[in-house]
Amino acid sequence: MQLSRVGELAEEILGEVERAVVGKRESLRLVLSGILAGGHVLMEDFPGLGKTLTARSFAQTLGLDFRRAQFTPDLLPGDITGSFVYDQRAGEFDFRPGPIFAGLLLADEINRTPPKTQAALLEAMQERQVTVEGRTFPLPRPFHVLATANPVEYEGTYPLPEAQLDRFLLRVSFGYPTPEQEWEILAARMGRRQEEQTLRPVVDAETLLEMQAAVEATVVDESVGRYCVALAAATRSHGDVLMGASPRGALGLLLCARAYAVVDGRDYVTPEDVKAVARPVLAHRITVKPELWMSNISATAVVDGLLRTVTAPGAREQHDARPAEG
Numbered sequence: 001m002q003l004s005r006v007g008e009l010a011e012e013i014l015g016e017v018e019r020a021v022v023g024k025r026e027s028l029r030l031v032l033s034g035i036l037a038g039g040h041v042l043m044e045d046f047p048g049l050g051k052t053l054t055a056r057s058f059a060q061t062l063g064l065d066f067r068r069a070q071f072t073p074d075l076l077p078g079d080i081t082g083s084f085v086y087d088q089r090a091g092e093f094d095f096r097p098g099p100i101f102a103g104l105l106l107a108d109e110i111n112r113t114p115p116k117t118q119a120a121l122l123e124a125m126q127e128r129q130v131t132v133e134g135r136t137f138p139l140p141r142p143f144h145v146l147a148t149a150n151p152v153e154y155e156g157t158y159p160l161p162e163a164q165l166d167r168f169l170l171r172v173s174f175g176y177p178t179p180e181q182e183w184e185i186l187a188a189r190m191g192r193r194q195e196e197q198t199l200r201p202v203v204d205a206e207t208l209l210e211m212q213a214a215v216e217a218t219v220v221d222e223s224v225g226r227y228c229v230a231l232a233a234a235t236r237s238h239g240d241v242l243m244g245a246s247p248r249g250a251l252g253l254l255l256c257a258r259a260y261a262v263v264d265g266r267d268y269v270t271p272e273d274v275k276a277v278a279r280p281v282l283a284h285r286i287t288v289k290p291e292l293w294m295s296n297i298s299a300t301a302v303v304d305g306l307l308r309t310v311t312a313p314g315a316r317e318q319h320d321a322r323p324a325e326g
Contacts, residue, residue: 001214007265009211010036013061013202020057020197021050022188023181029263030172030280031058031146036215036259039169039252040125040145042284049174051148055106058146063204064103065140071113077120081130095132100124103140103205107147111157118164121145125167142208162243162287169252170280218258219268223313227271228253231278234306235286240297243287253281271312279303
């Protein structure tokens with residue numbers, strides 16, 4: 001598939017999703033970039049800001065088999081992965097797949113369940129497979145997790161383990177809509193005269209795989225790749241940081257910047273693409289020193305500071321874009 005065609009389809013997908021999720025173009029663009037890059041996305045914000053609606057809308061427009069798992073304090077790992085059940089007539093154990101066997105899994109309020117159950121997703125997110133009682137079962141392709149979470153200071157939540165956070169390509173926040181956008185939401189609800197809004201599939205699972213494969217052809221100049229490395233490395237030497245981003249963070253920065261560029265209609269990556277995805281890709285991989293919490297120093301603030309201090313490649317170093325074959 002040509003990269004130009006991927007950009008056209010991406011624009012069509014965003015337009016369809018925006019019929020349901022109003023006024024969140026940049027957040028939706030980041031989520032789609034994460035999916036095109038083959039990753040998983042954590043959507044973290046307060047309740048009622050469209051996180052679950054976003055996941056359901058992307059599942060519909062991407063034509064993926066959609067499952068939802070509501071994470072609660074009493075949820076067990078087997079409730080997610082599935083388990084073996086004894087079949088009395090056959091005299092043997094049969095595997096009953098859990099909701100994780102889907103093209104797109106909505107892990108709703110993932111930080112409302114204890115770390116043991118959160119960890120049940122680790123193998124699936126990294127290896128695209130599930131191991132139950134010594135037997136390994138491959139997951140469908142494509143397979144993506146869109147998880148929602150409330151802020152950790154919100155009552156009744158558990159912090160996500162660092163290993164779990166690192167498996168999410170990016171973390172996206174939505175924020176409250178403007179008064180005009182909020183009125184659009186109300187007006188759209190009154191106009192359709194029902195709660196549910198059905199979106200049309202723009203692509204199917206096979207087409208999404210082709211789009212993801214085409215993104216691999218995006219041109220990345222060495223200077224831009226080294227800029228990704230420099231940003232990730234700078235998080236490790238920052239004075240306010242206890243633990244910085246790993247090499248997986250630098251790779252995630254590059255992969256997401258490529259997809260972001262394609263969604264923008266280009267076949268090459270610029271430093272501006274890297275800057276656009278730096279906060280959602282790096283901030284959740286950084287642990288700020290605990291004694292600084294009273295100073296309001298956050299991981300996002302650290303990334304913002306690095307974007308101002310780490311030198312980006314100059315315009316003269318950028319690749320002279322030419323159409324790339326997808």
